[in-house]
Structure formats: structure tokens, C-alpha cells
Amino acid sequence: MMMAKDSGGILKWMAEYDRRYVYLVLFLVMVGPLLRPIGMPISVSPDTVQYYNVLQQVQPGDKVFFTLNTEFSGYNEIQSGIIATMRVLVEKHARIAFGVAHVEATVIPELIVKAVQAEMTANDYQYGRDYIILGYIFPNEAAVAAGAQDFHGVVTQDWLGRPIAGTFLDEIDDWEDWDLIADFTTGIATSFLINHYALRGTPMIMNCIGIMIASEKPYVDSGVLLGLLQSMRGGAELEFLIGRPGPGLTAMDGFSFGHYALIIFILIGNVGYFGYTRQQQMRVDREAK
Amino acid sequence: MAEILKNRQLQIIVMLLSFLFVFLPYFLNVPQLNTASTKLITITSIVTAFTVALAVLAQFRRGINIINRRSRGWYFKAYMLMTLVLMLGFSLISRETGPYHWVMFAVVNPLSSVNYGILAFYMASTAARAFRARNTKALLLLLSGFIVLIYQAPLTGAYFTGFEPIALYLGSTFGLAAGRMFLISVTVGAIVFGVRVIMGNEPSVLGLSKEE
Amino acid sequence: MADMLFSVPGIINGRFIGFLLDIAMAALVYYYIKTRKMVHIRRVPGLDAIEEAVGRSAEMGKPVICSFGIGGFTYWTLAGLSILSHVARLSAKTGSRLIVPTGGGDQALIVRPVAEEIVKTAYTMEGAEDQYNPDDLPFYSGQQYAYIGGYVGVMQRIRPGSVIMTGSHASEAMNIAETSNAVGAITITSGSYIGNVAALACASDYILIGEEAPAAGAYLSEDPSQRASIRVQDLFKWLAIAIVVLGIAARSLGNDFLLRLLST
Numbered sequence: 001m002m003m004a005k006d007s008g009g010i011l012k013w014m015a016e017y018d019r020r021y022v023y024l025v026l027f028l029v030m031v032g033p034l035l036r037p038i039g040m041p042i043s044v045s046p047d048t049v050q051y052y053n054v055l056q057q058v059q060p061g062d063k064v065f066f067t068l069n070t071e072f073s074g075y076n077e078i079q080s081g082i083i084a085t086m087r088v089l090v091e092k093h094a095r096i097a098f099g100v101a102h103v104e105a106t107v108i109p110e111l112i113v114k115a116v117q118a119e120m121t122a123n124d125y126q127y128g129r130d131y132i133i134l135g136y137i138f139p140n141e142a143a144v145a146a147g148a149q150d151f152h153g154v155v156t157q158d159w160l161g162r163p164i165a166g167t168f169l170d171e172i173d174d175w176e177d178w179d180l181i182a183d184f185t186t187g188i189a190t191s192f193l194i195n196h197y198a199l200r201g202t203p204m205i206m207n208c209i210g211i212m213i214a215s216e217k218p219y220v221d222s223g224v225l226l227g228l229l230q231s232m233r234g235g236a237e238l239e240f241l242i243g244r245p246g247p248g249l250t251a252m253d254g255f256s257f258g259h260y261a262l263i264i265f266i267l268i269g270n271v272g273y274f275g276y277t278r279q280q281q282m283r284v285d286r287e288a289k
Numbered sequence: 290m291a292e293i294l295k296n297r298q299l300q301i302i303v304m305l306l307s308f309l310f311v312f313l314p315y316f317l318n319v320p321q322l323n324t325a326s327t328k329l330i331t332i333t334s335i336v337t338a339f340t341v342a343l344a345v346l347a348q349f350r351r352g353i354n355i356i357n358r359r360s361r362g363w364y365f366k367a368y369m370l371m372t373l374v375l376m377l378g379f380s381l382i383s384r385e386t387g388p389y390h391w392v393m394f395a396v397v398n399p400l401s402s403v404n405y406g407i408l409a410f411y412m413a414s415t416a417a418r419a420f421r422a423r424n425t426k427a428l429l430l431l432l433s434g435f436i437v438l439i440y441q442a443p444l445t446g447a448y449f450t451g452f453e454p455i456a457l458y459l460g461s462t463f464g465l466a467a468g469r470m471f472l473i474s475v476t477v478g479a480i481v482f483g484v485r486v487i488m489g490n491e492p493s494v495l496g497l498s499k500e501e
Numbered sequence: 502m503a504d505m506l507f508s509v510p511g512i513i514n515g516r517f518i519g520f521l522l523d524i525a526m527a528a529l530v531y532y533y534i535k536t537r538k539m540v541h542i543r544r545v546p547g548l549d550a551i552e553e554a555v556g557r558s559a560e561m562g563k564p565v566i567c568s569f570g571i572g573g574f575t576y577w578t579l580a581g582l583s584i585l586s587h588v589a590r591l592s593a594k595t596g597s598r599l600i601v602p603t604g605g606g607d608q609a610l611i612v613r614p615v616a617e618e619i620v621k622t623a624y625t626m627e628g629a630e631d632q633y634n635p636d637d638l639p640f641y642s643g644q645q646y647a648y649i650g651g652y653v654g655v656m657q658r659i660r661p662g663s664v665i666m667t668g669s670h671a672s673e674a675m676n677i678a679e680t681s682n683a684v685g686a687i688t689i690t691s692g693s694y695i696g697n698v699a700a701l702a703c704a705s706d707y708i709l710i711g712e713e714a715p716a717a718g719a720y721l722s723e724d725p726s727q728r729a730s731i732r733v734q735d736l737f738k739w740l741a742i743a744i745v746v747l748g749i750a751a752r753s754l755g756n757d758f759l760l761r762l763l764s765t
Contacts, residue, residue: 019414019683026413043446043453072398073405073646074672103607104401104644106384107393139341140573140608143334145311149327154334160384187671187694211672211696217460218469233443252443258409259442263435265417270431273421316520318513337573337611344610348640360636369642397644404646408672411679412700419703471695471711477737478712479576480523481730484530490727491583491718 011279014272022265029261033253042252047220048237051227054180054205055085060093062179063172067138067193071104074186074209075111080235080248081207082184083115087244089182090119095168096131099155101138101189106159109133128167135159144192148175148200175202187212198224207234301489307333308487349373433459503757505765517765522737529733537726542735547689547707548720551584551665552591554687558662559595566661566686568652568677569616570668570693571605571645576715577693578612581668582619583718588665589623593632597662600655604641605648605673613640649673653680663687667714671697678704712738 058064066086070078089096098109110133113120125131137155138144147154151172157163171177175197181204183193190206198204198219207229208216219225229238233255236248293299307329313319314326352366379389420435422428439445440456485491509517533540558565567588569581585601592599601620603613617638624633641651653676656664664681666674667690674690678701681688691709692698702708709717712734719727744759751759 019418022414022417023410026410030409040444041447042443043450045446045453046457071645072401076402076405104393104397107390110385140334140337141575142330142337146327146330146334149323149330153327153331209672211700212694214464214468214696214699215471215694217465218472221461221465233441236443256442256444258413259438262413262416263438265413266420266431266435266438269417269420270422273423312523316512316516318511337608340611341607344613347614348610351635351640355636401644401646404649405672408675411675411704415675415679415682415700415704468695471698473741474711474734474738475715477526477734477741478715480526481530481712481734482576482580482715482718484527485534485719485727485730486579488531488534490534490730491579 011275015276029257030254038253044237051229054227055088058092062094064094065181067183068105069101069185069188071102081229084238098133099137138189141192145196148196503760503764506761533729540729540732547709550707554663555591559597561662563662564598567665572669573608577669580715584667587721589620593624593627593629601638602652607643665689667691
């Protein structure tokens with residue numbers, strides 16, 4: 001049986017479009033609204049409400065371990081959740097210790113502190129008394145495990161080499177002494193924190209990148225995590241709930257358009273796939289006759 | 290001495306003892322064991338830090354060797370070693386201000402972020418290619434993918450609330466069940482793998498061959 | 502957590518059953534290995550495909566790329582190294598050039614020398630020491646995305662016949678899988694978390710899911726007793742399923758005995 005040479009036309013193009021079209025369209029629909037935000041409405045998911053409710057229970061003086069399991073790359077995805085959470089914690093007058101799990105992240109607390117400087121000044125936040133930046137203290141699981149059992153055996157100074165003795169961390173000996181762990185993660189040392197803190201009973205909430213949601217969700221349902229803020233969208237929803245727009249809400253227009261563009265590409269691909277395979281089948285049948 | 294330290298039996302014994310010192314105190318209420326475990330873990334984390342330093346040094350020597358041999362792409366290696374030394378020097382001057390600070394915010398941050406952003410394009414093109422209703426299973430994947438995607442767009446929920454219960458149902462039933470089973474199977478796999486390592490049945494992870 | 506059924510002196514509350522299960526699992530693995538039991542285990546397409554992928558690369562005269570992740574010595578990395586050992590032996594046997602991109606994290610620096618040793622040993626064992634080239638284990642910096650820039654770059658330049666990506670890869674896994682697909686290589690991957698697995702399943706030809714990667718060393722072993730230890734994984738997965746089903750039934754009938762037992 002001879003197959004006629006087939007140009008395929010538009011249906012073939014729809015079935016096998018070059019991936020670079022996806023890249024181009026996605027780039028345009030996401031960058032446009034970022035440069036000129038429209039401010040479209042958003043919905044708030046139940047998970048964000050749960051996370052928000054945990055934050056609302058923080059009491060003045062609570063010791064919060066603010067862990068940044070991220071590099072610069074992932075920071076941009078969860079930045080909105082980090083800053084919105086920090087705003088709530090500062091307004092609640094919690095005492096905050098920043099710890100990071102990646103060399104790159106050592107300077108990220110500085111960005112966060114700068115973003116909430118107004119709230120920190122208004123609440124009279126002082127370094128050492130109310131917050132402290134510990135730097136790269138989670139290089140591996142052994143360090144996390146050791147810190148959970150004997151905090152001062154592992155951490156003796158802050159990120160600039162100043163001793164932590166005399167700060168509010170004097171009240172911390174082991175995992176039991178933290179009132180809350182707020183973990184912001186792309187996945188680096190999060191499982192270590194869950195194993196050595198949350199599973200022992202330290203209250204823990206998390207803001208993770210999109211791809212981690214499915215793997216972290218079971219921990220919420222089993223009560224190991226008290227709340228899960230999902231990716232940038234969760235951050236935007238938290239910004240909405242606390243009434244303080246930030247980078248998350250700004251990105252949501254592009255976020256929505258990006259999803260819709262992808263759906264359109266999927267539809268085009270399926271129409272093309274069915275149309276083209278049907279066209280091919282009809283041609284084969286015709287030639288067989 | 291080096292030969293003794295490379296001895297397979299010795300390595301396995303050290304591994305087994307280290308394992309027991311960390312494993313048992315998690316379950317047993319023996320304060321002395323707990324203290325020993327904490328000390329061992331602290332020692333491990335210090336040793337690991339030194340190991341990283343040694344590894345950097347080894348990498349440095351390897352890089353110099355490549356530059357000396359003028360192997361293919363040697364200039365990239367030279368560039369990498371130069372930046373390594375420069376950043377080390379900058380960080381010793383100051384981490385709060387100065388060149389270290391500038392490099393982190395003006396170079397590392399944007400480069401790292403752009404590379405991460407590119408991931409969105411890869412994900413999108415994969416999804417666009419993979420979601421084809423070729424058979425019943427693929428059709429189910431396409432339908433659930435469609436519902437979750439449309440729900441994930443924040444604008445959808447603001448106007449059409451109908452997708453939310455279906456997307457949440459899919460996530461909290463099929464999605465969660467798959468997630469839990471994944472966790473269980475990975476945990477079981479990790480334990481069995483761990484036992485095999487301790488028994489010396491995974492020699493490759495120690496850099497050894499079966500016959501050694 | 503529900504109330505415990507009872508407490509055991511000397512054991513931390515709530516950890517007794519976990520302790521027992523761990524001991525039982527270890528004992529069963531020991532039993533299966535030592536008694537050299539012959540058991541039937543299911544095929545793992547992703548692991549079976551490794552030989553085909555390396556063979557295809559050899560036929561096409563194209564290199565094989567195999568990576569073990571960017572993390573430190575976690576079990577994912579160890580599983581990745583175990584697979585690397587197998588791929589290195591196959592490459593040495595078939596005369597394929599093997600490229601192993603390394604780096605991606607500061608902890609990966611520590612793993613690199615072990616990987617080097619594994620590849621070297623594999624070539625030696627196959628009597629192909631002269632084929633071993635340490636420059637084929639390039640170090641692409643200790644930074645995740647600099648590493649991936651190098652990895653993707655080498656794939657686009659050399660157009661490998663197959664890409665076997667296992668171990669502790671994180672978000673960069675998608676860059677690798679999608680580029681591998683774009684250059685027409687057979688793509689075999691494993692995901693260290695479920696979100697990654699879902700995305701990689703779309704981008705790869707074969708994927709190792711869940712415990713399949715840690716089981717690779719035993720599965721690929723020529724010793725049947727080693728392979729038998731995989732049976733323990735299946736037994737405990739069946740146990741988990743039984744507990745889930747019983748738990749659902751008991752809770753539906755208002756009985757919390759099982760929940761309390763597991764909380765003991």
C-alpha cells in the first residue's frame with residue numbers, strides 16, 4: 001500500500017506545533033500583565049485560610065523559627081508568602097530567628113527585613129531582643145538533627161559571627177522550646193525539619209513551591225503540618241487576607257493568563273491530534289479502496 | 290593506614306555503629322544514649338563541614354590540572370576558579386556590604402531567578418505535549434489536568450466557583466492517596482535499602498566493587 | 502495523635518510500633534538475603550530499559566549521560582550511585598562514552614569523589630580502564646542552576662543517545678528531562694518527590710516511581726538472593742494497604758483500636 005505524500009496542513013501543525021510557540025506565547029501573556037498589572041479579582045483557597053488561622057494564633061513573645069530552605073531562584077516563587085507571613089508575625093510581636101539551608105540564602109533575610117522595615121520600626125523591633133539572623137545553619141541532616149537536640153551545641157553565633165548568648169535564643173535548648181516553625185521551602189532541608197522537629201511535636205507551617213504541594217499535603221492532613229501555603233498563589237491569597245498587596249497579588253494576572261494560555265495550547269493539540277489522525281485514517285481507507 | 294581505613298569490613302562496622310547511635314535513641318528512653326547520639330551528630334556535622342572544604346580543595350586542584358593540560362574548555366575552569374577565589378576573598382572582607390553583597394544581589398540573584406523562571410516554559414511545553422487524549426487513561430489525565438489547571442488560575446474562582454469543589458475533591462482523594470502511597474513506598478524502600486547498605490550489600494555506594 | 506493502648510518501659514511513648522516494624526523489616530531483609538530464597542519479583546520497566554538505552558546509544562555511536570542528583574549522601578543519592586555503577590559497567594562493556602555531570606550543590610561536592618571511584622571501578626571490572634576518562638565527570642559548579650546550565654548545554658552539544666537521571670534531583674529535573682526529550686535521547690528518570698514524579702512522567706520515556714529507585718541495586722544484581730530482598734518492600738506495602746483498609750473499616754464502625762495501636 002502506498003501512502004500519498006502528506007503535507008498535513010493546519011491540523012498537522014496543531015498536532016505537532018513547535019514548543020517554541022508555547023514559550024513565546026507564555027512569555028508574552030505573563031510579562032505583559034507584570035509590566036502593566038490589571039488587578040483582576042482572585043479567590044482564596046481553604047488551605048490559605050487554614051494557614052492564616054494558625055498565624056492569627058501567634059502570641060506576643062512567641063519564639064518563631066523562620067527557616068528559609070531556598071536559594072534565590074525559588075525565593076521568587078515564595079517571596080510573597082514569606083513577606084506576608086513576616087508582616088503578620090511582626091504585628092503579633094513574635095520573636096523571630098532566621099535560619100537558612102543554602103549558602104545563597106544567607107543574604108535573603110536581609111531582603112525580608114528590608115521589606116517589612118516599616119512594621120518592624122513601628123513595633124520597636126530590636127536585633128537580638130526581637131529577631132536574629134543565624135545564617136547558614138542547616139547544611140545537612142546531621143546539623144538539623146543536632147540543633148533539634150542541643151541548639152546551642154550547634155549554633156553559637158549569628159551570620160556575622162556575633163555570639164548569640166544574651167539574645168532571646170537563650171530560652172532555646174531543643175525542639176520543644178520553639179513555639180512555631182515557619183518553613184519557606186523549595187525542598188532543601190524541609191524533610192529534615194519535619195523529621196527532627198514537627199514529627200516530635202514542634203508546631204510547623206509551610207510555604208512551598210508549586211511542585212512540592214502534592215508531597216507535603218499528606219503532612220497537613222495527618223496534623224504534622226498545621227498549615228500549607230501553596231506557592232506564589234498562596235502568598236497572593238495571604239496578602240489578600242491580611243489586606244497588604246505585594247509581589248504575589250501583582251503577579252496573579254500573569255499567573256491566570258499563563259494557565260489559560262496553557263489550556264488553549266492543550267486544546268489546540270488535542271483538536272489537531274484528532275483531526276490529523278482522522279484525516280490520515282480517511283486517506284488510508286480511500287487508498288485501500 | 291590508608292589501606293586500613295579503606296578496608297570494607299571496617300567501613301561497614303563504622304557505618305553500623307553510627308547508625309545504631311542515631312537510630313536507637315529515637316526509640317529508646319536511655320539518656321546516656323541520647324547524649325552520645327547528640328555528640329555523634331554534632332561531630333558528624335563538623336566532619337561534613339571539613340569534608341566540604343576538602344572537596345573544594347580537591348576540585349581546585351583538579352581545575353588547575355585541567356588548565357595546565359589545556360583540556361577542552363579549560364578557560365571555563367579558569368573562570369570558575371577565579372570566581373571561587375574572588376568570592377572567598379570578598380566574603381572575608383564583608384558580607385553585609387561591599388563586593389560580596391553586590392555580586393550576590395546583582396549577579397547571582399538575577400541569574401538564578403531567570404534560570405528558575407525558565408522552568409515554567411519547560412513545564413508548559415511538557416504539559417502541552419503530554420496531555421493528548423490518546424486512550425481512556427490519557428483522557429482521564431487530560432480531564433483532571435484541565436480541571437486542576439483551570440482551578441489553579443486565581444481568576445477562575447472569582448467568577449466560576451464550580452471548578453473549586455471538583456479540583457479540591459480530586460486533590461484530596463486521588464491526589465492525596467497517591468501522595469500518601471508514594472510516601473509509604475519511598476519510606477519502605479529507604480528502610481530496605483538502608484538495611485542492605487548496612488549489611489554491605491550495596492558496595493557501590495562506598496565506591497567499592499563486589500569483589501573487594 | 503490518638504491515645505496509646507499501652508506504654509512500654511524504656512521506649513519513648515508513641516514509638517513502640519514503629520520500632521517493631523523497623524526491626525521486623527530489617528530481620529526479613531536479613532532472612533531473605535541469608536537464606537538465599539528464590540522468589541519471583543515484578544519487572545520494573547524503568548530499570549529494564551537501562552540496558553536497552555545504553556545498548557541503543559552504543560549502536561548509534563552516541564554517548565550516555567547518567568547523573569545521580571545534586572544532594573548530599575541521602576538515600577536518593579545512594580540509590581542514584583547504585584544505578585550509576587550499573588550504567589558505568591554497561592557503558593564499559595558496550596564501549597559507549599559515559600558522561601556524568603556532577604555538582605549542583607555544596608553537598609554534592611562530597612559525593613563527587615565517590616561517583617568518580619564508582620565509575621573507575623566499573624571500568625576496571627570490565628577490563629576497560631583505558632576507556633575511563635575523569636574529564637567525562639565534569640563538575641558544573643556547586644550552584645543548582647549553574648549546574649543545570651552546564652548539563653543542558655552538554656546535552657545540546659553532544660546529543661546523547663540516552664539520559665539516565667536518578668538520585669536527588671529537585672526542580673532542575675524538568676530542565677534535564679525536557680531537554681533530553683528535545684534532543685531525541687531515551688529518557689529514564691526518577692523523582693524524589695511526587696510533584697516531580699507527575700511532571701517527569703509526562704516528559705520521560707521511562708520513570709522510576711517511589712521505592713523502585715532505592716531497589717535498583719538489588720534488582721540489577723545478578724545474585725538472586727539480593728533480588729529477593731525486594732520482596733520485603735512488597736510485603737510491607739501489602740501490610741500498609743491492609744492497615745489502611747482495616748483502619749477505614751474500623752473507624753467507620755466507630756472502633757479506634759487500630760488507631761490507638763499504631764499510636765503506641
